[in-house]
Amino acid sequence: MTRLTRFGESFAAILLAVIWISPLLFAFWAAFHSTSDAVNFNLSSAWTLDNFRTAWRGAPWLQYFLNTFLLVTVVLIGQFILTTLAGFAFAKLEFPGKNFVFVLVLMQLFILPEVLILENYAMVSRLGLFDSILGVGMPYMASAFGIFLMRQSFKSVPMELHEAARIEGCSLLGILWHVYVPLAKPTYLAYALVSVSTHWNNFLWPLIVTNSPDTRPLTVGLSIFGAPENGVDISVISAATLMSVAPLLIAFLLFQRQFVQAFLRAGIK
Amino acid sequence: MAERVNQERRRQAIYGWLLLLPAATLLSIFAFYPTVATLWSSLFSRGTRRRPSEFVGTENYADLFADPTFWLVVQNNLLYAAITIPVSIGIALAMALWANSKIPARGFVRTAYFTPTVLPMIAAANLWLFFYTPGLGVLDQIGSLFGIPSINWLGQPETALWAVIIVTIWKEAGFFMIFYLAALQTIPEDLKEAADIEGASRWTYLRRIVLPLLMPTTLFIVVNAMINSVKLIDHLFILTKGGPSDASKLILYYIWEMAFAFFDAPHAAAMTIMILSVLCIVATIQFFYIDRRTHYQ
Numbered sequence: 001m002t003r004l005t006r007f008g009e010s011f012a013a014i015l016l017a018v019i020w021i022s023p024l025l026f027a028f029w030a031a032f033h034s035t036s037d038a039v040n041f042n043l044s045s046a047w048t049l050d051n052f053r054t055a056w057r058g059a060p061w062l063q064y065f066l067n068t069f070l071l072v073t074v075v076l077i078g079q080f081i082l083t084t085l086a087g088f089a090f091a092k093l094e095f096p097g098k099n100f101v102f103v104l105v106l107m108q109l110f111i112l113p114e115v116l117i118l119e120n121y122a123m124v125s126r127l128g129l130f131d132s133i134l135g136v137g138m139p140y141m142a143s144a145f146g147i148f149l150m151r152q153s154f155k156s157v158p159m160e161l162h163e164a165a166r167i168e169g170c171s172l173l174g175i176l177w178h179v180y181v182p183l184a185k186p187t188y189l190a191y192a193l194v195s196v197s198t199h200w201n202n203f204l205w206p207l208i209v210t211n212s213p214d215t216r217p218l219t220v221g222l223s224i225f226g227a228p229e230n231g232v233d234i235s236v237i238s239a240a241t242l243m244s245v246a247p248l249l250i251a252f253l254l255f256q257r258q259f260v261q262a263f264l265r266a267g268i269k
Numbered sequence: 270m271a272e273r274v275n276q277e278r279r280r281q282a283i284y285g286w287l288l289l290l291p292a293a294t295l296l297s298i299f300a301f302y303p304t305v306a307t308l309w310s311s312l313f314s315r316g317t318r319r320r321p322s323e324f325v326g327t328e329n330y331a332d333l334f335a336d337p338t339f340w341l342v343v344q345n346n347l348l349y350a351a352i353t354i355p356v357s358i359g360i361a362l363a364m365a366l367w368a369n370s371k372i373p374a375r376g377f378v379r380t381a382y383f384t385p386t387v388l389p390m391i392a393a394a395n396l397w398l399f400f401y402t403p404g405l406g407v408l409d410q411i412g413s414l415f416g417i418p419s420i421n422w423l424g425q426p427e428t429a430l431w432a433v434i435i436v437t438i439w440k441e442a443g444f445f446m447i448f449y450l451a452a453l454q455t456i457p458e459d460l461k462e463a464a465d466i467e468g469a470s471r472w473t474y475l476r477r478i479v480l481p482l483l484m485p486t487t488l489f490i491v492v493n494a495m496i497n498s499v500k501l502i503d504h505l506f507i508l509t510k511g512g513p514s515d516a517s518k519l520i521l522y523y524i525w526e527m528a529f530a531f532f533d534a535p536h537a538a539a540m541t542i543m544i545l546s547v548l549c550i551v552a553t554i555q556f557f558y559i560d561r562r563t564h565y566q
Contacts, residue, residue: 013367014374016360017381020439023396024384026407030399039405086292094278095285101293108300110552114500114521115544118528118537119303119310142295172284201389203503204521208529219391223506226395234399241395245388252387256380259387263444264451 030238038235051239055225058236060213061243064221070133071206071217072199078141079195080188086142087150088176092162108144114204121208131211140199146191153187154180193262200248218244304545311538322535329539339540341515342523345430349519350498353437358490360442362483365449366475382443390440394507397436401508426516429509433517436504441497445490452486453479492555499544520544 030038031052037045055061089095090102113120120139121130129135157180165175181188203219210216216224222244226237252259311329316322333339368379385393400407403421412420422432456479464474502522505511511518511526518526520540528537 009367009370010372013364013372013378016364016367017374017378020443021381021384023393023400023439024388026399027396039410082292082295085288089285089288093281093285093288095282098285101289104301105292105296107552108296110496110548110555111300111304111545112496112500112548113299115524115541115548116300116303116307117525118534118541119306120299121528122306123298123303138295139299142292142299144296147292197387201387201391203389203391203506204525207506208525219389219503222389222395223391226391226398226507234402234405237395238399241392245392248387249384252384253380256383260383260447263386263447 027238027241030235031242033235035233035235038238051235052243055236055240055243058240059221059225061218061221061240063213064216064218064244065247067133067215068200068217068219071136072196074133075137075140075199076192076195078137079143079146079191082142083146083150083191084176084181086147088154088180090147090151091154092180105144105147108142109148113139117205117208120205124209130209131215133215135209136206136215136217137199139205143195146195149187149191150184153184157183189258190262193259197248197252197259307538307541307545310535311542313535315533315535329535330543333536333539333543338515338518339523342518342520345516345518346498346520348430349434349437350495352434353441353498354491354494357438357442358445358487358494360438361445361490362449364442364446365453366479368446368450369453382446384443385440386444386447388440390501390503391507393436393440394504397432397439397504398507401432423509424513426513429513429517433504433508433519436508437497437501440501441494445494448486448490449483452483456482492551495551496548499548 032047032049033042033045034048034050086105090098090105116139124130124135124138127135127138129138161179161183162175165179170178201219202217203223206217207220207223210220213221222240225240312324312326313322314320314325314328364382368375368382372378388396398406401422403409403419403424406422408422409419412418420428422428460478461474464478469477499521502519502525505517505519505522509517511522521544524537524540524544527533527540
């Protein structure tokens with residue numbers, strides 16, 4: 001009986017796994033076959049790279065890749081600087097008003113940037129950042145989530161190290177840089193993975209703030225390329241989709257353990 | 270001595286505020302000010318060239334309450350939340366239990382479950398388009414093997430929202446699994462042994478020991494899933510655009526449409542305020558129920 005249920009469960013688990021990746025497998029199949037072969041599931045049909053060629057010619061992908069790359073880099077650098085400074089202040093300094101400001105910061109966890117698109121759009125335009133990569137990235141830099149994460153990480157650093165560095169004559173910023181930042185390396189790595197995959201995949205806000213191929217990230221480019229109005233066929237769309245997820249997907253498959261650890265570390269707080 | 274302490278205190282206060290300044294500035298510009306500005310502009314009429322915008326109080330809200338589309342969208346979003354939250358959490362739990370047990374091909378199973386998490390929602394929508402397309406799509410082809418007639422999943426009001434819901438569940442279940450997996454690994458082995466000695470069945474062990482221990486994780490995931498049911502709308506842009514006849518339109522998509530397709534900022538602002546109020550309630554629940562149970566220090 002137990003053996004039977006065990007077998008049944010393994011079967012269910014594997015079946016679910018197969019279902020779960022089947023959209024990706026079908027896209028893979030379609031991307032490498034002509035449209036008619038793809039939809040007929042003719043297993044003996046020839047493999048082809050034509051769809052990738054057509055897709056590649058259909059949009060300035062290289063520019064899109066570059067934009068996405070710049071975007072995630074700009075966001076990450078901004079987040080690292082801002083959340084390190086703020087997280088350190090919250091973790092290790094005592095000053096009046098600290099708890100009040102911390103509650104305000106926590107509130108931002110629920111005031112999603114996605115919901116404030118209307119006024120954030122007005123703000124970005126006012127700052128002259130409309131249709132710029134900085135404009136796409138800026139609302140995410142002071143991430144409440146990141147501040148919280150850094151605060152947790154810095155809090156666990158023993159005060160003795162802090163004192164020792166101070167006796168050595170280190171300034172406060174020096175202590176932050178030489179003592180706290182190196183010790184928080186795993187947190188930075190985790191945060192970086194989460195941040196990069198979030199912003200690589202972000203869509204709604206970039207859709208609103210970008211208006212030209214020079215700034216558009218991959219997700220927005222892909223949505224325009226795949227729009228039904230353009231009449232692109234399913235094989236070409238599959239090829240374009242695979243192309244645009246490939247870097248992140250390959251990185252994920254290579255560094256799976258780190259990715260999962262990162263999401264865990266970031267999620268558990 | 271007291272002077273030194275005072276001096277140190279002042280020094281810390283100055284440094285503290287200086288360190289906070291950059292983040293506080295950006296948070297004010299992109300979170301707090303926009304919230305207030307949204308509230309403010311939700312109280313004014315839409316300005317035209319002839320008639321400048323004027324204070325109308327709660328009229329924009331009243332308009333929305335009188336608008337059947339608004340109620341349809343709210344209803345859609347409630348259904349979206351009511352299905353995606355429990356189903357994706359249930360699947361996530363099953364995935365975690367399986368991925369944590371001794372089954373063959375465990376590495377593959379884990380990877381397969383988690384992979385949708387790293388894909389953009391737009392790409393996910395493109396992948397699923399291949400399933401849903403009438404005639405050519407995978408679902409129709411499977412259906413035709415059993416003699417089921419072609420169904421336009423995305424094109425008819427009865428199925429469009431469900432098609433969207435399935436993509437959301439597919440996307441987020443693997444993400445939630447991770448948190449369960451982590452929690453499962455903290456459950457000590459001897460509990461399992463004790464249960465075995467007592468002759469408890471696996472089902473009893475699961476229900477009486479594992480599930481209660483997973484409760485804090487579940488609450489954390491519920492909050493995340495609630496936020497997602499507001500936030501995850503990217504696939505609508507590819508799959509249905511909220512149609513047909515608004516059958517799959519969700520609130521955030523409606524806000525976007527109102528603001529950037531119909532250029533009706535005041536009504537979009539009023540809707541934004543309503544969403545923010547709901548999120549505020551979620552936040553309160555989080556603060557009062559969950560943070561008491563999880564220890565962050």
